[in-house]
Amino acid sequence: xxxQSRRQFAASLTAVSLFPARIVQDVTGPLSPASLMADxxxxxxxxxxxxADGLLDYGRVPGTIYDGLTASWLERRFREAGLSQxxxxxxxxxxPEWMLxxxxxxIDTGRGTVSMPSAFTPDQSPVTPPEGTTAEIIxxxxxxxxxxxxxxxxxxxVLVHSRxxxxxxxxxxxxxxxxxxxxxIAGLILAIRQPGDPQxxxxxxxxxxxxxxxxxxxxxxxxxxxxxxxxxIDQAPGKACLKATIRVEGRLTPPGRSQNIMGVxxxxxxxxxxxxxxTDSRWEGATDNASGVSLLLGLARHFASRPLPERTLVFVxxxxxxxxxxxxxxxxxxxxxxxxxRCALIVNLEHVGSREPDGRGGLQERAGPNVMFVPNxxxxxxxxxxxxxxxxxxxxxxxxxxxxxxxxxxxARLGTPAVMILQPSFWYHTxxxxxxxxxxxxxxAMARLHADLxxxxxxVSRADLRIGVPSLSFGT
Numbered sequence: 341x342x343x344q345s346r347r348q349f350a351a352s353l354t355a356v357s358l359f360p361a362r363i364v365q366d367v368t369g370p371l372s373p374a375s376l377m378a379d380x381x382x383x384x385x386x387x388x389x390x391x392a393d394g395l396l397d398y399g400r401v402p403g404t405i406y407d408g409l410t411a412s413w414l415e416r417r418f419r420e421a422g423l424s425q426x427x428x429x430x431x432x433x434x435x436p437e438w439m440l441x442x443x444x445x446x447i448d449t450g451r452g453t454v455s456m457p458s459a460f461t462p463d464q465s466p467v468t469p470p471e472g473t474t475a476e477i478i479x480x481x482x483x484x485x486x487x488x489x490x491x492x493x494x495x496x497x498v499l500v501h502s503r504x505x506x507x508x509x510x511x512x513x514x515x516x517x518x519x520x521x522x523x524x525i526a527g528l529i530l531a532i533r534q535p536g537d538p539q540x541x542x543x544x545x546x547x548x549x550x551x552x553x554x555x556x557x558x559x560x561x562x563x564x565x566x567x568x569x570x571x572x573i574d575q576a577p578g579k580a581c582l583k584a585t586i587r588v589e590g591r592l593t594p595p596g597r598s599q600n601i602m603g604v605x606x607x608x609x610x611x612x613x614x615x616x617x618x619t620d621s622r623w624e625g626a627t628d629n630a631s632g633v634s635l636l637l638g639l640a641r642h643f644a645s646r647p648l649p650e651r652t653l654v655f656v657x658x659x660x661x662x663x664x665x666x667x668x669x670x671x672x673x674x675x676x677x678x679x680x681x682r683c684a685l686i687v688n689l690e691h692v693g694s695r696e697p698d699g700r701g702g703l704q705e706r707a708g709p710n711v712m713f714v715p716n717x718x719x720x721x722x723x724x725x726x727x728x729x730x731x732x733x734x735x736x737x738x739x740x741x742x743x744x745x746x747x748x749x750x751x752a753r754l755g756t757p758a759v760m761i762l763q764p765s766f767w768y769h770t771x772x773x774x775x776x777x778x779x780x781x782x783x784x785a786m787a788r789l790h791a792d793l794x795x796x797x798x799x800v801s802r803a804d805l806r807i808g809v810p811s812l813s814f815g816t
Contacts, residue, residue: 367784370639370642370645371638371791372784373783375641376634376635376638376780377634377775377783379417380626380634383630383634384630384775387400387406387623387624388624396442396460397440397462397622399624400621401437401621401622402433402598402667403593407659410619410620411598411659412428415428418640418655419603421603421637421641422641422645423604423640424606425603428602429600429602429675430598431597431600431659431667431671431675432595433660433663434595434663435595435663436593436594437592437593438590438591439590440460440461440462441590441591442587443460443559444456444459444586444587445459445529445559445584445585445586446585447569447572447583456561458565459561460559461560461590462539462540462622464554464590464592465557465558465559466555466556466588467557467588467591468586468588470587470589472585472587473497473527473585473586473587475496475526476495476582477496477499477573477582478491478497478499478573479569479574480498481500482501482512483498483500483501483502493523493524494524495526497525497529497584498520498529499529499531499569499573500516500529502532503532503533503534504766511532517558520556521554521556527557527586528558528559529559529561530560532562534770535701535766537563538767539623540560540770540771541622558586559586598620598660598663598667598668599659600668601619601656602654603655605643605648605649605652605653606648606652607648607649607652608649608650611683612679612682613653613683613686613687613797614656614683614686615639615655615794616636616655616656616658616669616747616748617629617658617688618632618633618657618658618660618661618666618690619659621773622662623773624773624774624775626773626774626775627691627692627693627763627767627768627777628691628768628769629689631692631693631694631783632688633657634783635692635783635786635787636655639689639790640655643794650798650799651685651798656672658671658672680751683751684797684805685721685758685759685805686751687758687793688747688748688758688760690746690747691763691765691768692707692761692762692783692786693779693782693783693786694708694763694767695778695779696766706779706781707778708764708765709735709737710734710737710762711736711741711762711763712725712741712761713740713741713743713746713759713761714741714758714759715743715758716742716752717740717808718806718807720800721759721805724797725761725793727792727796728789728792728793731792732785734761734782734789736761746762748760757805765777
């Protein structure tokens with residue numbers, strides 16, 4: 341999804357923001373706040389283990405042992421829930437993964453060395469020599485053409501200031517690298533200001549790793565460190581030039597193997613409702629996407645304990661959402677054409693229950709509003725989504741969106757009806773996407789909404805679910 345598209349998307353959601361009163365129910369069982377949060381805790385614990393093991397760029401990274409630990413845990417839980425045909429379905433990942441081994445930023449003030457503790461390189465960067473890359477450092481503000489005018493950037497390390505707009509990796513300076521490299525910079529320091537100053541993925545360029553290549557070593561620093569650095573530059577004795585040393589140690593691991601975890605709740609017919617959530621993340625990934633995984637498991641337990649549904653329910657925890665992208669979903673289509681041929685509906689679970697900043701250094705009392713995606717604008721699916729929103733007090737943004745995005749797009753482009761209710765979390769793709777950001781009651785409300793949606797769609801014929809309008813791809 342390019343920057344212009346994201347802005348068009350945001351503009352399209354300004355019509356109505358609905359915050360109904362939360363409908364608190366005395367829920368027990370698999371869709372209860374306690375049960376869902378227990379699963380979310382277990383999934384995010386895998387990421388915390390990766391951090392404890394010393395990984396700088398930790399998380400449930402596709403193709404790593406932590407990806408495998410998550411899959412094995414889910415396989416056990418699917419079996420305990422009583423699902424049938426439970427299995428891991430391995431596949432080859434298409435892309436390598438960037439693994440950061442070391443990073444630092446040191447400033448020679450002429451009177452000593454000042455280190456910037458927040459220095460990080462969350463995405464692929466050229467590595468520096470072991471001693472680092474040293475050059476004069478200059479502050480070029482927001483990095484715009486006006487800020488760069490009549491300044492010689494050649495051979496210099498430049499400090500660029502940016503600010504988050506909407507979601508964490510959406511900031512104005514993200515697309516500046518090609519322009520800066522044409523001016524011959526020796527290195528880039530990108531300061532991204534946002535609440536809490538967390539590390540941010542896709543700070544430079546979005547998309548699969550093969551599209552994130554730069555020629556220049558780069559790092560990010562926090563807003564607080566950026567203020568310190570700007571002060572050092574401004575207060576240099578006699579306006580002397582300061583020297584900065586950037587050190588980046590990292591590697592691209594060869595494409596590895598990930599896996600989907602599959603389980604089935606048999607129905608009275610061989611038609612299929614496919615319910616999916618991706619397991620992988622960088623950092624703790626509580627909203628993205630331990631929240632979706634907890635819903636997936638809660639719904640699997642819920643339907644496994646009830647009378648047979650009309651359609652067979654296939655639950656798939658996919659790998660490789662951030663590698664490919666959506667390589668786990670693409671593997672479902674490639675490896676299981678019979679299942680896809682019988683699929684009446686796909687329900688994708690992603691980014692739910694996240695509390696946003698309150699503007700006072702804390703968090704809002706409840707989760708932020710959700711965006712509703714029904715690509716074919718099917719009247720029955722729209723009716724079921726709206727009924728669930730009203731019944732469970734789920735906050736939403738309008739209008740309902742029709743484009744393909746996230747993991748369901750690979751199915752929607754084949755004409756399969758799809759539904760996704762996604763919250764565009766402020767903490768998306770940041771190290772601040774932690775468990776405290778997820779509200780238990782709102783997580784439970786989303787689980788109950790999806791249970792009603794899946795049950796309601798069971799009463800609609802496959803032919804009727806396909807009634808609708810063509811939809812447009814909007815990227816991932």
